[in-house]
Amino acid sequence: MTTFMVIGLVGLGLLLVSLVVGDLFDGALDALGGDAFSSAVVGAFVAATGFGAAAVQGAVGTALAIPVGLVTGSAFAWFAWWLTRLLSDGSSDSTPTTDDTIGRDGRVITQIPADGLGVVDILVGGHTMRLNARAEHPIEPGTPVHVTSVLSPTSVTVAPVWPEIA
Structure with missing residues (x-):
């Protein structure tokens, strides 16, 4: 459980740094598909994977906690990607003419x-x-x-x- 909690905290740290500093992977992972590998998406995936696995490890064991964590992480990563895309595609930036x-x-x-x-x-x-x-x-x-x-x-x-x- 401690390992999964540390993974979750690392993900939260990455999300916090991404919020304060900006996208850490800007330009580094452009070949992999735009916003799909932004630091917000990666941070959400790592945090949800760690905390999701830690939440179920006591009930189902480590062997099933890892897939549950990965599914949880994927769901949160998709949500972070969707939210990032929604916010960046906003058209309210232009000055009305x-x-x-x-x-x-x-x-x-x-x-x-x-x-x-x-x-x-x-x-x-x-x-x-x-x-x-x-x-x-x-x-x-x-x-x-x-x-x-x-x-x-x-x-x-x-x-x-x-x-x-x-």
Whole structure:
């Protein structure tokens, strides 16, 4: 049991170092398949293998504790790989652009005159974008609007949102 506990603690140590320092195997194991052999995955595998085997060794003996530990380690390694991939593939890193506002709803901040520009706030990916806006007809402040096109990197064309019919 002591051997399996030491294996589990080594795995936890590897996970802790990976959390603080970053991926220890960055670039070293790229030929083996991307994130499948990151330090987080290897640490999860080693820790779960050691602790899983230690948990069942008293009940089933060492001969069966090793396969149980390996299955437990594989399950935790897969979960660490999945979680790492999920976090690294997040698309929230990009800065929203004016093109991202097309089809979004917003609210008029300053009046949009018939022949000029007003100001609207549009929410895109959790970011409020304040843009100049042009419309076919005058629109009063506070009116909900819908972005129909982009005029420039700082201005859009909007139309009032039609009220829902009950």
